[in-house]
Amino acid sequence: MSDTALGHIKVLDLTRILAGPWATQNLADMGAEVIKVERPHVGDDTRAWGPPFLKDDTGNETRDSSYFLSANRGKKSITVDLAHPEGQALIRALAQQADVIVENYKVGTLARYGLDYDSLSALNPRLVYCSITGFGQTGPYAALPGYDFVFQGMGGLMSITGQPENAAGDEPMKVGIAISDLLCGMYATTAILGALERRHQSGKGQHIDLSLLDCIVSISSYQSINYFLSGQIPKRMGNAHSNMVPYQVFRCREGDVIVAVGNDTQYRAFCNLIGRSDLGSDERYATPGQRNRNRDSLIPEIAKAMLTRTMNEWVEMMEAANVPCGPINNIQQVFEDPQITHRQMRLELEHSAGVKAPAVASPIRYSESPLRYQRSAPLLGEHTHDVLQSSLGLTAERISELQRQGAI
Numbered sequence: 001m002s003d004t005a006l007g008h009i010k011v012l013d014l015t016r017i018l019a020g021p022w023a024t025q026n027l028a029d030m031g032a033e034v035i036k037v038e039r040p041h042v043g044d045d046t047r048a049w050g051p052p053f054l055k056d057d058t059g060n061e062t063r064d065s066s067y068f069l070s071a072n073r074g075k076k077s078i079t080v081d082l083a084h085p086e087g088q089a090l091i092r093a094l095a096q097q098a099d100v101i102v103e104n105y106k107v108g109t110l111a112r113y114g115l116d117y118d119s120l121s122a123l124n125p126r127l128v129y130c131s132i133t134g135f136g137q138t139g140p141y142a143a144l145p146g147y148d149f150v151f152q153g154m155g156g157l158m159s160i161t162g163q164p165e166n167a168a169g170d171e172p173m174k175v176g177i178a179i180s181d182l183l184c185g186m187y188a189t190t191a192i193l194g195a196l197e198r199r200h201q202s203g204k205g206q207h208i209d210l211s212l213l214d215c216i217v218s219i220s221s222y223q224s225i226n227y228f229l230s231g232q233i234p235k236r237m238g239n240a241h242s243n244m245v246p247y248q249v250f251r252c253r254e255g256d257v258i259v260a261v262g263n264d265t266q267y268r269a270f271c272n273l274i275g276r277s278d279l280g281s282d283e284r285y286a287t288p289g290q291r292n293r294n295r296d297s298l299i300p301e302i303a304k305a306m307l308t309r310t311m312n313e314w315v316e317m318m319e320a321a322n323v324p325c326g327p328i329n330n331i332q333q334v335f336e337d338p339q340i341t342h343r344q345m346r347l348e349l350e351h352s353a354g355v356k357a358p359a360v361a362s363p364i365r366y367s368e369s370p371l372r373y374q375r376s377a378p379l380l381g382e383h384t385h386d387v388l389q390s391s392l393g394l395t396a397e398r399i400s401e402l403q404r405q406g407a408i
Contacts, residue, residue: 010033010098012037017045017104044072049068094387132184132210149174163238250302254310350375359376
């Protein structure tokens with residue numbers, strides 16, 4: 001028995017780009033066998049989304065971009081043409097052995113090939129089948145394509161991200177990563193694990209319908225509830241917080257610092273620290289609600305006090321006083337931070353190009369079933385022969401015939 005959480009689970013990965021691959025990479029990290037199905041000769045679109053590209057042991061660029069490496073570690077890659085009847089037959093055979101299928105084709109595409117949930121669950125009733133699309137399987141937008149940037153705008157995230165209206169550079173701003181995809185991938189992982197647990201009780205799989213737009217709307221969380229309760233449409237506030245004060249970036253004598261005060265005890269400690277105990281005892285600022293209502297008078301007073309010391313001095317003082325704070329690191333500084341180093345968040349994994357490829361670890365830490373980081377992302381079609389032979393029992397002659405037919 002595997003010591004990993006999902007060592008008994010087999011996943012057939014029909015996804016590309018980011019949301020689906022992120023979900024299946026999470027499952028691979030937990031020990032699942034993940035067979036990634038890619039288009040012959042081309043593969044996942046993100047293999048080409050560079051530079052930068054991984055360099056092989058001779059110093060030459062491979063076909064694999066940083067984008068692809070970020071979401072496909074620990075998987076096996078096979079190439080199958082889903083539009084080819086023989087390719088469809090291979091997928092149906094593999095589906096009968098799978099516990100999970102994840103796909104992110106446009107609505108209706110796989111149904112045309114007989115590879116949709118209804119068709120495959122008839123062959124394997126225990127199958128957990130997760131569909132990831134931009135807008136979901138139903139609704140007036142279901143047939144439309146879309147990318148992360150679109151959903152950040154449509155889902156309201158950009159309307160609350162960026163500088164306040166009429167400030168310099170006040171255009172709506174996207175997040176610096178493809179947050180719609182990554183969130184949807186995490187929701188997909190959670191949904192798949194829930195469906196597997198349900199199958200453990202019922203013996204039956206089910207279909208999961210996940211939408212990138214739904215995921216962005218879902219994480220609006222307290223901002224949407226702010227609107228529902230107040231009737232006021234949330235607006236962009238720069239680095240300020242809609243509900244907590246002081247909770248923003250402050251300019252220091254040298255550098256900038258994040259102050260994230262979350263309760264009254266922290267607030268009073270912070271006021272004492274900056275030499276403004278009067279602000280801590282002022283009734284106008286006595287509670288989170290009062291500080292929020294009176295932020296326009298409070299924040300300028302704090303801002304003046306913060307200019308008296310450097311960022312490093314403030315961080316040292318606030319950490320000693322248990323006031324939540326932090327510097328603003330660039331990516332290099334992140335991976336030089338002693339806490340990140342201690343948590344081993346940077347990985348170096350063996351790659352079939354003959355080099356070690358960089359990776360960022362999962363944040364999940366299990367005490368009894370540790371995550372598995374065996375290898376980096378696979379080469380295109382690296383495991384086609386092995387999977388078709390070991391899983392389906394195909395002979396070398398049959399595999400060669402499928403190659404001649406263009407099915408693989």
